[in-house]
Amino acid sequence: MNIGAIDSGRIEAMIAQLKAAATRPGVEAKPLMGGGIGIGEAPAAKVNFADALKSSLEHVSGSQIKAEELGKSFAAGDDKVSLSDVMISMQKASIGFQATVQVRNKLVSAYHEIMNMQI
Numbered sequence: 001m002n003i004g005a006i007d008s009g010r011i012e013a014m015i016a017q018l019k020a021a022a023t024r025p026g027v028e029a030k031p032l033m034g035g036g037i038g039i040g041e042a043p044a045a046k047v048n049f050a051d052a053l054k055s056s057l058e059h060v061s062g063s064q065i066k067a068e069e070l071g072k073s074f075a076a077g078d079d080k081v082s083l084s085d086v087m088i089s090m091q092k093a094s095i096g097f098q099a100t101v102q103v104r105n106k107l108v109s110a111y112h113e114i115m116n117m118q119i
Contacts, residue, residue, distance in 0.1 A: 060099075
């Protein structure tokens with residue numbers, strides 16, 4: 001088993017989180033009843049993949065910047081920053097980055113599969 005690998009269930013959960021993060025605060029999508037859209041119901045709000053991807057990358061970048069700032073503050077002797085806070089923020093940043101790399105790998109793999117399909 002590869003320790004750094006993320007299984008497909010986690011990737012699907014991350015994609016669901018990306019979709020949730022991409023929805024705007026003022027837009028509410030109606031839940032689908034019975035697994036489909038009934039007569040007179042509006043379809044679910046569309047999610048722009050580019051916006052969702054950008055938002056998640058900014059979140060990962062922000063967590064890395066925060067971890068670096070906490071590390072610098074701790075190294076400078078700031079009493080307000082504990083070692084456990086620094087380590088936790090660095091682990092969160094690392095996990096976020098690893099998840100991002102795994103999602104990218106899945107997207108590249110899917111792209112190659114689509115490109116190799118015969119028409």
